[in-house]
Amino acid sequence: MAVSFNAMVGFVLITLLALSGGPVNSEPTQDKQALLAFLSQTPHANRVQWNASVSACTWVGIICDDNQSYVYSLRLPGVGLIGSVPPNTLGRLTQLRVLSLRSNRLSGPIPTDFSNLTLLHNLYLQGNQFSGEFPTWLTRLERLNRLDLSSNNFTGSIPFAISNLTQLTGLFLENNGFSDKLPSIPAGKLASFNVSNNKLNGSIPASLSKFPASSFSGNLDLCGSPLPPCKPIFPPPTPSPDSPPIIPVNKKSKKLSTAAIVAIAVGSALALFLLLLILFLCLRKRRRQQPAKPPKPPVTTRSVVAAEAGTSSSKDDITGASTEAERNKLVFFDGGVYSFDLEDLLRASAEVLGKGSVGTSYKAVLEEGTTVVVKRLKDVVVTKREFEMTMEVLGKIKHDNVVPLRAFYFSKDEKLLVYDYMSAGSLSALLHGSRGSGRTPLDWDNRMKIALSAARGIARLHVGKVIHGNIKSSNVLLRPDNDASVSDFGLNPLFGTSTPPNRVAGYRAPEVVETRKATFKSDVYSFGVLMLELLTGKAPNQASLGEEGIDLPRWVQSVVREEWTAEVFDVELMRFHNIEEEMVQLLQIAMACVSTVPDQRPAMQEVVRMIEDMNRAETDDALRQSSDDPSKGSDGHTPAAESRTPPSVTPTP
Numbered sequence: 001m002a003v004s005f006n007a008m009v010g011f012v013l014i015t016l017l018a019l020s021g022g023p024v025n026s027e028p029t030q031d032k033q034a035l036l037a038f039l040s041q042t043p044h045a046n047r048v049q050w051n052a053s054v055s056a057c058t059w060v061g062i063i064c065d066d067n068q069s070y071v072y073s074l075r076l077p078g079v080g081l082i083g084s085v086p087p088n089t090l091g092r093l094t095q096l097r098v099l100s101l102r103s104n105r106l107s108g109p110i111p112t113d114f115s116n117l118t119l120l121h122n123l124y125l126q127g128n129q130f131s132g133e134f135p136t137w138l139t140r141l142e143r144l145n146r147l148d149l150s151s152n153n154f155t156g157s158i159p160f161a162i163s164n165l166t167q168l169t170g171l172f173l174e175n176n177g178f179s180d181k182l183p184s185i186p187a188g189k190l191a192s193f194n195v196s197n198n199k200l201n202g203s204i205p206a207s208l209s210k211f212p213a214s215s216f217s218g219n220l221d222l223c224g225s226p227l228p229p230c231k232p233i234f235p236p237p238t239p240s241p242d243s244p245p246i247i248p249v250n251k252k253s254k255k256l257s258t259a260a261i262v263a264i265a266v267g268s269a270l271a272l273f274l275l276l277l278i279l280f281l282c283l284r285k286r287r288r289q290q291p292a293k294p295p296k297p298p299v300t301t302r303s304v305v306a307a308e309a310g311t312s313s314s315k316d317d318i319t320g321a322s323t324e325a326e327r328n329k330l331v332f333f334d335g336g337v338y339s340f341d342l343e344d345l346l347r348a349s350a351e352v353l354g355k356g357s358v359g360t361s362y363k364a365v366l367e368e369g370t371t372v373v374v375k376r377l378k379d380v381v382v383t384k385r386e387f388e389m390t391m392e393v394l395g396k397i398k399h400d401n402v403v404p405l406r407a408f409y410f411s412k413d414e415k416l417l418v419y420d421y422m423s424a425g426s427l428s429a430l431l432h433g434s435r436g437s438g439r440t441p442l443d444w445d446n447r448m449k450i451a452l453s454a455a456r457g458i459a460r461l462h463v464g465k466v467i468h469g470n471i472k473s474s475n476v477l478l479r480p481d482n483d484a485s486v487s488d489f490g491l492n493p494l495f496g497t498s499t500p501p502n503r504v505a506g507y508r509a510p511e512v513v514e515t516r517k518a519t520f521k522s523d524v525y526s527f528g529v530l531m532l533e534l535l536t537g538k539a540p541n542q543a544s545l546g547e548e549g550i551d552l553p554r555w556v557q558s559v560v561r562e563e564w565t566a567e568v569f570d571v572e573l574m575r576f577h578n579i580e581e582e583m584v585q586l587l588q589i590a591m592a593c594v595s596t597v598p599d600q601r602p603a604m605q606e607v608v609r610m611i612e613d614m615n616r617a618e619t620d621d622a623l624r625q626s627s628d629d630p631s632k633g634s635d636g637h638t639p640a641a642e643s644r645t646p647p648s649v650t651p652t653p
């Protein structure tokens with residue numbers, strides 16, 4: 001089953017990347033005819049060239065199901081489609097889950113035969129010139145999850161029957177000519193909602209007032225939370241408890257608001273007091289803790305050298321390291337920026353950053369203020385000579401997306417590595433830390449940037465014949481601008497085979513479980529899992545995957561196989577607009593990387609190129625409609641046009 005899914009992804013990649021592929025056995029004959037009928041009747045850019053003599057499943061913009069018997073997804077964004085959608089063409093693709101025709105120049109009403117697309121989950125028609133009223137039959141497509149009709153020429157009122165679409169998580173109707181009142185659609189699962197820049201009037205229903213003001217701005221005369229309150233109307237319509245402005249007696253409402261002001265004032269004073277109290281208590285607790293420390297020498301090696309070893313042998317450790325310091329020096333690599341010696345390092349105050357299977361990492365702040373990361377390795381089995389040879393290779397690697405190894409120390413008892421300190425923390429912390437507690441989610445542009453920069457770092461290692469061997473999100477460190485660097489690379493040769501590469505099971509390629517040997521291809525697998533982590537927001541192998549023991553690639557496969565939908569993606573990404581094609585493209589790259597057969601995985605350089613190609617395709621601006629111009633399109637294989645600025649990508653030196 002996994003193999004057939006990969007075969008499907010393979011076909012998509014063949015289409016996207018114009019690689020030559022194997023023979024195709026079956027194909028969706030009826031869907032193919034419907035698609036050909038559509039394209040032959042709709043003027044479009046030259047780069048959509050569907051070759052009738054090959055399977056429709058290999059065409060640009062098409063994804064089929066496992067068995068190649070139906071078209072599941074049709075995406076033709078920004079390919080210059082002009083005119084009305086011919087009836088009885090796309091409406092025949094009855095198995096369709098995803099339909100995207102956004103950013104074209106399609107006009108006229110949406111054909112009524114779309115009502116036969118009853119399995120549709122995602123309908124993206126934004127950025128066209130569709131007109132007419134909101135098609136009420138759309139509300140019968142009960143599986144709809146995302147409906148985007150924004151930036152078209154629709155008029156008339158928005159029907160209350162939208163309430164029938166109970167699965168809806170995103171409804172985008174902005175930049176149209178919708179008029180009249182906004183119906184009180186229950187918010188239900190709705191996480192994104194926008195009706196700005198229409199001609200709506202009247203009060204905003206309470207069920208929708210949780211959305212920000214920018215969801216409602218630019219209308220004729222909308223009022224009520226989150227917009228300014230409505231003016232009192234005489235005579236009031238049915239008085240409703242949640243719209244105080246309709247309360248007829250003016251004096252009363254004034255009194256009410258005074259009471260409210262008092263309540264708010266008291267409330268915030270109380271909150272401030274509480275905050276101060278907590279702060280005070282914390283400070284006091286801290287001050288109390290501090291004096292307790294001095295018995296141990298404050299800024300010592302103890303933290304670096306002894307913290308892990310426990311207490312009993314700590315004294316020995318210090319003396320051991322110090323005496324050996326005379327014979328074994330901290331070895332710096334050329335081009336480094338640091339000048340300190342082992343003594344300085346041992347005097348530094350240290351804080352444990354993390355414990356891994358190869359050792360413990362500390363953040364060490366030297367007395368002169370420099371901050372570095374010291375990694376204290378355990379269970380090193382190689383000789384000093386071998387250690388030095390490995391270090392020499394690793395120390396030579398200089399790349400923006402690789403955390404530089406600055407120095408090392410080797411003695412009988414201690415093996416230390418010194419790296420630059422990356423202040424913005426790890427991808428793991430950014431992605432999984434304090435989820436749901438009002439933090440700023442990592443947006444799509446930054447996830448793309450991280451995927452690309454981490455891929456470049458790993459590709460640089462591979463060019464230098466270094467296998468990373470331990471790719472995981474906690475080893476992807478970030479700069480403040482969210483450019484990523486990989487750390488902890490190339491250390492496997494220092495340990496015996498007793499420590500398997502990629503000790504976190506979720507990232508480990510299937511063949512590594514047996515061979516216990518990391519390869520370039522097993523790095524590609526681990527990086528594929530990392531991309532899936534960026535896309536799904538789920539940590540590999542975590543309990544939230546549902547089934548016990550299922551890994552991230554298999555979870556994604558199982559979700560995608562059933563219904564080719566957006567449900568697999570991180571909910572935190574659902575608030576962003578026009579990113580789904582890119583997410584699907586990255587998903588396809590990731591799925592190729594996690595192929596169970598190592599030879600089927602692309603090389604790291606190739607992965608970098610695939611991700612770069614995605615970025616290159618998104619320089620257009622759908623709202624400017626510039627994507628209609630085929631000459632401004634991409635390479636002809638990745639139709640895409642975005643209303644977003646492209647992520648700035650730091651060029652590699």
Ligand SMILES: *[C@@H]1O[C@H](CO)[C@@H](O)[C@H](O)[C@H]1NC(C)=O
Pocket residue numbers: 051052053054
């Ligand atoms: C269509 O595909 C067939 C078979 O692969 C090939 O021989 C033919 O040249 C293709 N036609 C076009 C117009 O690309």
Ligand SMILES: *[C@@H]1O[C@H](CO)[C@@H](O)[C@H](O)[C@H]1NC(C)=O
Pocket residue numbers: 065066067
């Ligand atoms: C694919 O075909 C097999 C046998 O023809 C069938 O059992 C299976 O359910 C089909 N899968 C899908 C997703 O249609």
Ligand SMILES: *[C@@H]1O[C@H](CO)[C@@H](O)[C@H](O)[C@H]1NC(C)=O
Pocket residue numbers: 091112113114115116
């Ligand atoms: C939907 O499909 C049925 C047959 O599958 C057909 O009879 C009907 O005309 C179609 N509806 C529309 C609106 O085209």
Ligand SMILES: *[C@@H]1O[C@H](CO)[C@@H](O)[C@H](O)[C@H]1NC(C)=O
Pocket residue numbers: 107129131153155177
């Ligand atoms: C959009 O609708 C308005 C009137 O509703 C009309 O004047 C305008 O020409 C339409 N634009 C397009 C591109 O159809």
Ligand SMILES: *[C@@H]1O[C@H](CO)[C@@H](O)[C@H](O)[C@H]1NC(C)=O
Pocket residue numbers: 139160161164
């Ligand atoms: C859809 O909504 C309409 C009007 O709100 C209602 O009459 C109809 O029964 C609903 N249909 C379904 C299937 O719930």
Ligand SMILES: *[C@@H]1O[C@H](CO)[C@@H](O)[C@H](O)[C@H]1NC(C)=O
Pocket residue numbers: 179180181201202221
């Ligand atoms: C809203 O606009 C419609 C016409 O578009 C008008 O008939 C209606 O009276 C207006 N309602 C309010 C409350 O202004």
Ligand SMILES: *[C@@H]1O[C@H](CO)[C@@H](O)[C@H](O)[C@H]1NC(C)=O
Pocket residue numbers: 174175193194195196197212214215
């Ligand atoms: C709604 O759409 C408008 C116009 O495109 C945009 O400016 C605004 O930021 C959007 N609001 C939300 C909450 O997405």
